[in-house]
Amino acid sequence: MARPNGKHISSKLFLLLSCVGLLGVALIADFLWASSSSLTSAYSSLASNWAFEKSGSVVIPKVEKERAIQGKKDQSAGRVLSATYADLPAPELKWEQMATAPVPRLDGSAIQIKNLLYVFAGYGTIDYVHSHVDVYNFTDNTWGGRFDMPKEMAHSHLGVVSDGRYIYIISGQYGPQCRGPTARSFVLDTETKQWGELPPLPVPRYAAATQLWRGRLHVMGGSKEDRHEPALEHWSIAVKNGKALEKEWQTEVPIPRGGPHRACIVVDDRLLVIGGQEGDFMAKPGSPIFKCSRRHEVVYSDVYMLDDEMRWKTLPPMPKPDSHIEFAWVIVNNSIVIAGGTTEKHPVTKKMILVGEVFWFKLDTLEWSVVGKMPFRVKTTLVGFWDGWLYFTSGQRDKGPDDPSPRKVIGEVWRTKLSLQ
Incomplete structure (x- = not known):
């Protein structure tokens, strides 16, 4: 028998190995193509969800950022409180509107003498201030007796107090x-409607607490000359019958x-100072019309009393x-x-919150309570009390x-019957 040719066998083997090799290359190429396609698809999906934003060396995925933003929105939504969050529980009062x-x-001033409420000055609008006095008669529910203030007298943020005939305006x-x-x-003599002048304060003040106590x-x-910085100074002057004795x-x-x-109230020979705030609107720098510019304010609930030894006590x-x-x-x-009145700003919107409660402070027990609700929330009310009725206006x-x-x-006037036990 003849033996196979070695060269022929080698050729067949080479051909077989080549086919196997080509098949392997094809399989590998197919695998690599599939893997590449899969990776490309995966990257495309990833890239659509990731927008790389650098903050220093930190890279934040877009999806995570969106989740964080949405989380903040949800958290913020959870913090948004009812617009009436500041109202305290209080019984309803029956109010009726008067003349x-x-x-x-706004920011007017008022003093009650017997059945008359003397109402001074105040803003009509932010650009217009009143410079006269109106008088309301509790007995017959009428306004009348209007007369002018001195041209040099302030128009708002006054300190006002009376001894029963003379009204002192500080x-x-x-x-x-925000001028x-x-x-x-x-000083005004309410019987003659004549004006007099007192010695000026050592320095000007906005809305200083003012009261007559022990002949002084x-x-x-109040606020200092910039209208915003709180003032601590306290002055007094002896007065009698509308005249300064010093x-x-x-x-x-x-x-x-x-x-x-x-x-600022004197009752039973005690001088009390209640509530108030630190900070206020002030004139915008460079404004030719002294346009008001908002500043940070802190409203407080503090109550202080000046004792016989001229020391302040906290109530x-x-x-x-x-x-x-x-x-x-x-x-x-x-x-x-x-x-x-007004209370602290809304915690989210930062808007001013008006007060709609009527507060009651019992001087014998030094206890506070809420005696009722007003017909609406309102600040800078001018309040009087006559024949069992609580009045407010403006x-x-x-x-x-x-x-x-x-x-x-x-400019409305409202009243409610008030009985305190």
Whole structure:
């Protein structure tokens, strides 16, 4: 038998190995193509969800960023509180509307003498201030007896107090918007309607706490000349029958906490200072019309009392922070009643929140409570009390039951029967 040719066998083997090799290359190529296609698809999907944003050396996936943003939105939505969050539980009071004032007023001032409420100055609009006095008669529900103020007298942020005949008007802001203060001070004889002048304050003040106590006219706190910085200074001057008995104001013990828009009350030979705020709007730098510019404000609920030794004592605070209440109080049955005001800003929107409660401070027990609700939230109310009725007029009211931010300046007069046990 003839043996196979070695060269022939080698050729067949080479051909077989070549086929196997080609088949292997094809399989590998197919695998690599499939893998590449899969990786490309995966990368495309990944790339659509990742937008690489560098923050230093940190790379943030787009999907994670979107989730974080959505999370913040959800968290923020969870923090958004009801617009009425600041309202405290209070019983309803039955209010009735009386004769509307001749003009609307914001940051006006008022003093009650018997059955008459003397209402001074205030803003009509941010660009217009009143320079006259209107008088409301509680007995017959009428307005009348309008007369002008001195041309040099301030128009808002006044300190005002009365001894039952003479009304003392201290310092305040002269003009509209956020114009500067004046140190000039005046006195009105309500029987003759004649004006006199007092020695000016050592320096001007906005909305300083003002009261008559033990034969002396006391002026303390308020805002300094820039309208924003709280003042601590406290001065007094002896007065009698509408006249100053001294040529200059004397320095007294500083108030523990400065600022404007607080109630200052003398009852049972005790001088109390209630509520108020630190900070206020101030004139925008360089504005030719002294346009108001918002600044940070802190509203507080502090209550201080000046004792016989001329030392300040801290009393129980109000149920919540309250400002713009310098003429929003009356004394009823050895109690202090305060209506309306402003409280801390909304925690999310940062808008001003008006107060719609009537607060009651019992002087015998030093306890606070909420005696009722007002017909709406309102600040800078001018309050009086006559024949068992609690009255208020003027101020700036809210936008509605669900929006406690300020809206309309009013001249309305409202009253409710008030019985305190």
